[in-house]
Amino acid sequence: MEKLWAPWRVEYIRNPGSGCFFCDGLKKKDHQKALIIEIGKQVFTIMNRYPYNNGHIMVAPVRHVGLLEHLDDSEILEINRLLIRTMNAIDHTMKPQGYNIGINQGKVAGAGVVDHVHVHLVPRWQGDTNFMPILSNTKVVSEALVETYKKIRQGLERLDNPR
Secondary structure (H helix, E strand, O other): OOOOOOOHHHHHHHOOOOOOHHHHHHHOOOHHHHOEEEEOOOEEEEEOOOOOOOOOEEEEEOOOOOOHHHOOHHHHHHHHHHHHHHHHHHHHHHOOOEEEEEOOOOHHHOOOOOOOOOEEEEEEOOOOOOOHHHHHOOOOOOOOHHHHHHHHHHHHHHHHOOO
16 A cells, blocks of 8 residues: 655644634734735635545635624625635736535534634646545645645735836
């Protein structure tokens, strides 16, 4: 049997953490270390530390709230604005051919974090699936998180400062 070396996963396996990693990330001063891409007035974007694909981002309210229906209109609007803004940044720097966008609300629906609602944004490319999920239930992400973080931040800077 072949072995896949993915040392970054052991941190989560040994200590999945307690509390809310969204709220904990917001408290950190080093946004790159926390993988926070951008913070708006009521919403922020953060990279998934265990991504489904390169550039997997989550858009979440700053306010700790577990249900979509408990968000106010301004939070819902800003979630959608940051979602589209982040898609534009990823389009500029990573050139995906599509996206999966979704919310898993509730444990039975697959939510890993049930008490802080968030939207998943997963860039997709033709042929980005491979044999690993089929053979060993493992996904290969081909780029380091910090490199992807830098690309998305670069895309946001281009949106803010067009040439």
